[in-house]
Amino acid sequence: MDFTVVANERLHFNYSLLKMRPTNGDKLPEILPGQFVQVEVAESKNTFLRRPISINFVDYEQNIIWLLVRNAGEGTRHLIESKINDVINMIIPLGNGFSMPSSDNAKTLLIGGGVGVAPLLYFGLILKNHGIQPQFLLGARSKADILELNEFEKLGKVHISTEDGSMGEKGLVTVHSILKEKFDNIYCCGPAPMMKAVAKLAKPIGAECEVSLENMMACGLGACLCCVEKTVKGNVCVCTEGPVFNINQLTWQI
Amino acid sequence: MANLNIKIGNLKFKNPVLTASGTFGYGEEFTDFIDINRLGGYIIKGTTINHREGNPYPRMVETPSGMLNAVGLQNKGVDYFIEHIYPRISQYDTNLIVNVSGANVDDYVAVCEKLNPLEHVKAIEVNISCPNVKQGGMAFGTTCAGAAQVTKAVRNAYSGTVIVKLSPNVTDITEIAKAVEAEGADSVSLINTLMGMAIDTERQKPYLSTYTGGLSGPAVRPIAVRMVWQTAKAVNIPVIGLGGIMNGRDAIEFILAGATAIEVGTANFIDPSVTMKIIDYIDEYCIRHNVSDISELIGAVK
Known part of the structure; x- marks a missing residue:
């Protein structure tokens, strides 16, 4: 098209x-x-x-x-x-999409790193339209890399981490103070190490956690079998079975 | 409209445009983009006797005018295919061809025996040229004796049309082609991917988990055209040409070099509707060149 x-x-x-x-x-x-x-x-x-x-x-x-x-x-x-x-x-x-939290009262956090914030904006709108108040945690190297802040602020409370401390809390998203609170649903998109670190935090507190992967793709249609991720069901295509996965489906060491 | 019908062995094709194994899934992935019934045929993913998980990620890297892949024949095995996939895809009005691979001759035979009774599988393409598996695959396709051995066994086990897919990673592809022709292959298809490698210089590591992979895309096309031209002159069975065909012009190039039919592979990743455009182009080309039957073009470049 x-x-x-x-x-x-x-x-x-x-x-x-x-x-x-x-x-x-x-x-x-x-x-x-x-x-x-x-x-x-x-x-x-x-x-x-x-x-x-x-x-x-x-x-x-x-x-x-x-x-x-x-x-x-x-x-x-x-x-x-x-x-x-x-x-x-x-x-x-x-591909598939993020699944909705199981209840309208679910305390929901959307974590984005760098350009990984991209899919969270539209998801934030959908959540808001469903009567769920999402909170956002956006992370980046520095203030200049925090993207679309004004758009996110229209949809919910925004927390910020920057590695150089030029905006919000200094450090990686995974040490942000908001993560001391308990969330029912956590959604994350960003670099793989960040998503793994978030998954590691989400698991012990029992939060439902979904991550959006960006494995190298050729076709995007499930034909070439290049973008596979190892899951509990074996190697599956990120383009058709994902890009969003529940962390329980993945074989990450978390 | 020109007559685009062609024949491979006893099998008739409504046109010479097929899809290459491993680039077209089971066809179902493409039904939003094309009418599968318009294809001359479609060759589905390499099928083995047992389920294979394939190689670890990363399996693909883009390279100049092409890509390297190291999928490693991920598939759910022939029984799963017959039980779950075949019933869904057997209704198309085109030739369904299954690509068959194995780690040893017995594996090839076992898969062929299971496929033999399937009414809607019209042919098999025997993969003796996969560069991405440790056992079998290309090992059979790089010696005349190995290629002949697999062809002979498969010929005995399968009564339909047998196409043998050849590896370009050999000194003289025409010798391999002659060896499989002598054992009763109805056709040869060439080329499978060229073995290649790419290194991420910042990380100082190869891009692929397997280090090496198979190169496809327009980067390999001149090599493929040359090999098709040489092979078509060396054997009497029809040659199916593939390697970097991106559009109708490229398809005609292979046909002129001696290909009776062509397979479209990597181009499906970039434009999932490309096969339809190629069929239309071939017809339009024939009209423009006053060709009433595609056979006039096959091997026109002597």
């Missing part, structure tokens, strides 16, 4: 927020929070495969989808340099 870029907000040297609308005017398909797209990088000389990118936000009213893209190499660099009216081909939507 072709999408036309309607806005490219450069949030930071390394990050762009791309807002896109179906080129042919079709309505966006139903999108679950946590799902992703496979983006074609047409003009890039040295890349070949599509790039899997989390869906950051869906604005059905305006028929616009948001992607938060980090410059992680040549493919994503081309994407963050997109211009208004550029047309980008995407396979949408792919």
Whole structure:
């Protein structure tokens, strides 16, 4: 499906927020929070495969989808340099989504690290619309890397950790004081070591914990079997069985 | 419309466009994007006698104009296929072909014997060329004796069309092709992936858990075209060409080099509807070049 870029907000040297609308005017398909797209990088000389990118936000009213893209190499660099009216081909939507907390009273924390905050914005909206008050814990290297803070603040209470202490509490998200409180549901997206550390904290307090993995993918459709994660059911494709997994499904040493 | 029908052994195909094993799952993954019934045929994931978990992650890395993979024949085994997958995918009006792999000759035979009674499996593609498994796989495909041994055993165990998928990781692919032809193969398909390696220079570690993997994508296409051209001249059985076909032009290139049919592999990852575009292009190309039957193009480059 072709999408036309309607806005490219450069949030930071390394990050762009791309807002896109179906080129042919079709309505966006139903999108679950946590799902992703496979983006074609047409003009890039040295890349070949599509790039899997989390869906950051869906604005059905305006028929616009948001992607938060980090410059992680040549493919994503081309994407963050997109211009208004550029047309980008995407396979949408792919994968599963976050599951809703079991009760409307569940105390819920969404933890994002770096660009891993991306899928939590749309999920936060869905939670809020269901009458659940999500809290957010956003972590990054420094203040400049805390992304979309104003958007998160519209949806719930936001806690911040920065490694250099330039904003919020100093240190990694896993030492943030909010984690001394007991949560019923914890959702996490970020670098693998961070997600493992969060899983380690969530397990003993009995919180239901889901993480969103970003294993290297080729097809995104469950055909190539490249992005597998070892689970209690054996190797499964992150693109079709995930990207969101309950930590109890994974074989992480936690 | 040009006549795009072709024949491999006794099996008729409505057009020469097939999907390559390991890049098309069981077809079901692609039904949102294409009409499987329009394909000449589709070759499903390498199937072994027992369930295989495949190699550890990471199994894939993008490389210039291609990718390396080291999946390692992850599949649930032939019994699971027959019981759970086959009933779901046997209704398509196209040739269903199962890619068969094994660690030893007995394994190949056992899988073939189980597939033989299945009415809707029209052919098997015998994988003697997987570079990503420790036992069997490419070991059979890199010597004439090994290739002949597997072909002979499979020929006896399977009554339908037998295609043998050849490895490019050999000194002379035409010798291997002749060896399998002599043992009764109906066709050879080539090329499987080229063995390659890539290293992350910052981490000073290979990208793949297995260190080496199979290179596919347009990076390998000129090698594949050359090998198809050489092999088509060396054998009398039809050659199926594959290796980096990204569009209709590339498909025509293989056909001109001598391929009776072609397989589309890695391109499915980038454009899941690419096979439909290739079929349309071939038809349009034939009309544009006043070709009434695709057979006029096969091996036109002598």
